[in-house]
Amino acid sequence: MSIPHTRTALALVITALVATGGFAVMRAQADTPPAAAAAAPAATPVEVAEVSRQTIIDWQDYSGRLEAVDRVEIRPLVSGTLTAVHFRDGARVKKGDVLFTIDPRPYAAEVERAQAQLAAAETRAGYTATELARGQRLAADNAIAKRDLDEKQNAAREAAAQVQAAQAALTAAKLNLEYTRITAPVSGRISRAEVTVGNIVAAGAGTTPLTTLVSMDKIYAAFDVDEQSFLKYVNPARAAGGEPVPVFLGLADEDGHSRRGTVASVDNRLDTSSGTIRVRAVFDNADGLLLPGLYARIRLGGGAPREAVLIDERAIGTDQDKRFVLVVDETNRTAYREVRLGARQSGLRIIENGLNAGERIVVSGLQRTRPGDTVAPKNVPMNRESLVDAPAQPARRTANVKA
Known part of the structure; x- marks a missing residue:
């Protein structure tokens, strides 16, 4: 056999084998079911909660x-040397507690002087009253001139007025002596002492406060x-x-x-x-x-109080200037739903428009699914503490998610 004939026979054999193999492959593909040829994608696991209405008050x-x-700036009402501070800085005090003491000796001496003046005025008033009574008896017998009687009456009135003035001076002296003990006008917490022992303080509204006191109840x-x-x-x-x-x-x-x-x-x-x-x-x-x-x-x-829909904020996505949620239908397919947000309430967000009670929404796993996807839902309460994922994050931004 010549070489050309040998080559021709070999080519025919190879062609036959290739044809036979191709036919076998085509037959195998024809026998393979379509589901095996293109496997369906697995459903995305997500957490789903049912929307319900709750009675709320708008906050x-x-x-x-x-x-x-009550806030009081403690200032002295009399001048003198500060001799004692009776509180600790920042302590709580009761109404009437002594806070500061100003040297009381000058004011005690003034009280004694006022008491002496009052005693002298009362003695003078007693003498003039006796003289007036004597003059009135003499006048009844026409044994005294009218002018002398008038003088005795005038002297008695002046003496009585001097007693009143002496009593007022004594009251003022006692009040100044009392002011040397500065007490808390209200109960509360005291600040620090701005003036320490040994300093001379002056009375008046324009002086530096000794401390401040605020009520606490x-x-x-x-x-x-x-x-x-x-x-x-x-x-x-x-x-x-x-x-x-x-x-x-x-x-x-x-x-x-x-x-x-x-x-x-x-x-x-x-x-x-x-x-x-x-x-x-x-x-x-x-x-x-x-x-x-x-x-x-x-x-x-x-x-x-009113009825409102509240959902977890993690269920809310952002699509440019819109807010949306993914609603899960009976076939576990997701659908895009635009919502209008209200205020926060008890850790949840009020939905003013876009959702109805009884619908199911994706509350965790929003970033893993898109509208139209089939999901594997896990039912959870609409309560952020019960969700198993990480703590709530700010609203996610997802662009162009609409079909």
């Missing part, structure tokens, strides 16, 4: 400062309310005869608002430059933990 949050109900929280909230919630003209406006207070290191108070006063004019009005609420402070000047977080309630 408005404000920032303010604590103020003392109750305390004010002052905050500014916008015009709309004032008209709706705290306007005294509308609040007259109604229920008191509930006010709650929380400090800077607290998560909630642990103290409840009431609105104590509303200013008499609106500040036109800021569009706000000053409001003061009063709170009990028997434990003394609230100090004037501390930052206060104020929550002001108003309006009648």
Whole structure:
């Protein structure tokens, strides 16, 4: 056999083998089910909660400062040398407790002098009264001139007036002596002593205060309310005869608002430059933990209770300038739903529009799924403490998620 014929036979054999193999592959592909050829993607595991309605009161949050109900600058009412300080800096004192002592000796001497003057005036008044009685008996017998009787009456009146003046001088001297013991006018917490023992202090409103004293049993929280909230919630003209406006207070290191108070006063004019009005609420402070000047977080309630939808904030996504949630239907497919947000309430967010009670939404795993995806839902309560994922993060920004 020649070489050309051998090559031709070999090519025919190879062609036959290739054709046979291709046919086998095509047959195998034809016998393979479509599901095996293209496996369906696995469902995304997410946490899902059912939306429900709750009875709420609308709350408005404000920032303010604590103020003392009573704040007193302790100043001396008499001059003299400071001889004693009777308190520790920052201590709590009761009304009537002695705070400072000014050298009382000069004022005690003044009391004694006033007492002597009063005794002399009373002696003089007794003598003139006796002379007047004698003159009146003589006048009855026409044994004394009318002029002499008038002089005796005038002397008796002058002596009586001098007794009154001496009594007033003694009262003033005793009062000044009392002022040498400076006492607390109210109960509260005392500041530090600005003047120490041995210094001479002067009386008067323009002098340096010896210390300051603030009351502690109750305390004010002052905050500014916008015009709309004032008209709706705290306007005294509308609040007259109604229920008191509930006010709650929380400090800077607290998560909630642990103290409840009431609105104590509303200013008499609106500040036109800021569009706000000053409001003061009063709170009990028997434990003394609230100090004037501390930052206060104020929550002001108003309006009648109403039904509202509240959801966890982690369920809320951001699509440019819109807010949305992913609703899960009966087939466990997600759908885009735009919502309008309200205020925060008890750690949740009020949904004013866009959701209905009974619907299910994705509350954890929002970043792992998109509208139209099939999910594997795990039902959890609409309560952020029960969710197993990390703490709530700020609203996520997802662009172009609409189909």
